[in-house]
Amino acid sequence: QKNSNFQPGRNSIVQMFEWNWGNLAKECETFLGPKGFAGIQISPPNENVVVGDEGRPWWERYQPLSYQLTTRSGDEGALADMIKRCNNAGVRVYADVVFNHMAAKGGSGTGGNNCDPSKKSYPAVPYGPDDFHPDCMINNYQDVNNVRNCQLVGLPDLDQSKQYVRDKIVGYLNHLVDLGIAGFRVDAAKHMWPADLSAIYGSVKNLNSAYFPGGSRPLFYQEVIDYGTEPIKKGEYTGFGRVLDFVHGGQLTNVFRGQNQLKNLQSWGTSWGLASGSDTVVFIDNHDTQRDNGRVLTYKEAKQYKMANAFMLAHPYAEIPKLFSGYYFNDNKQGPPGQDNICAEGSGWVCEHRWRQIANMVGFRNAVSGTDMTNWWTDGYQQIAFGRGNKGFVAFSLSGDIKADLQTSLPPGTYCDVITGDISNNSCTGKTVTVRGDGKATIHLSSGEPDGILAIHVSAKL
């Protein structure tokens, strides 16, 4: 259950935070598919409680009320249509699934059903008092039983050791599989027992053969926040799925904020406290960490954010990188803006995935797939460059100008720097780099440039 199920030649997932299904279907067809994205992570597609008294915060979607597929992103018909159109555009769909708990707030849901958490009553599933752990709050992350048997921020905690509860969860996941989903981001996996999760994953059916080879298993990537300071370890969850590695974004944030030197990235990998790249999904920011008081780089520090994401995409260490795309916010709980003109100037949506530097690095990763890192270079401080075999070459400068003749393993010719431009009508709208007969190239990257990155690859050769 660690296989990505990507279509060949594609390598990166993007979390499309709060996008509605209609806009996502179009985005797959007009941008994500053509630009080579491999997959999207969607916001939880099941019914949640409507948190009207707090202005419909984004986090109401983490308070499930039933497994019916109606949310503010759209109903089941719109979801099914989006999954089909994205698959047809080469883009796989991964659902954020929340089954550690049910809603803590009472009242009506996005699908018109109701719940009463004080009675542990969720009739549209149905769940009742017997399906939950006894009431207690999570207040000690050093106590494994407290973390897994008590309530995360007061959310009624389902007991996944019960067969009935497992059946309901598996039924929900199977419904999504039937619609053509490729896998799941499992919310709050740390708060569930590994043995229960293993049993649940093992009971989910094979992927829909209309889109996937026979016998394909869904990908499970699990939210297990492990900075190394608590008894629950990500390794407890890697026997039956992948984990989201939270150390990854923290370390690259330190580096690209200048708190560690770029030259040290020569050893980037497990020696930095990361799990094996074949056990994880890695990312710079997600919907929680981008709201965590500047803990990680986000769109708010655009230059360094692009550099960190570009490094993630250029480096061979991790198998599955995940990007993030969301909306501007100041208030941490603010819900999504209107979606009529999504991504237009003034729409309130950042659309990080459409930034040329990010989208083109998704293309870089596809072009260099299967190659090792080669031709490592550094000035000894805050400048580095490296190749990906005979397919690509990339340079980063956090301080000072790079003006150097560097050895690449690329075939001779003229390449378009995909950070500053694109190829259009057989010419490059940005900088070009000439690789000479001996593989050497003069690399210019000045500190005055907006991005601090230069990237060339064989699919963008003139």
Ligand code: AAO
């Ligand atoms: C909302 C309200 C609450 C209210 C609740 C119930 O905000 O006031 O009580 O409703 O009515 C999201 C929002 C929540 C929201 C919830 C439900 O973030 O604010 O609550 O929806 O609407 C832990 C979990 C992790 C979880 C994270 C937020 O382990 O699973 O908390 N993330 C997921 C989702 C998230 C969602 C939920 C789960 C719930 O991605 O969006 O919540 O479905 C430590 C632990 C972590 C722990 C953090 C935060 O980390 O290790 O496991 O995450 O604390 O409590 C240092 C420490 C490190 C610490 C870290 C991060 O590095 O060393 O240990 O800082 O702070």
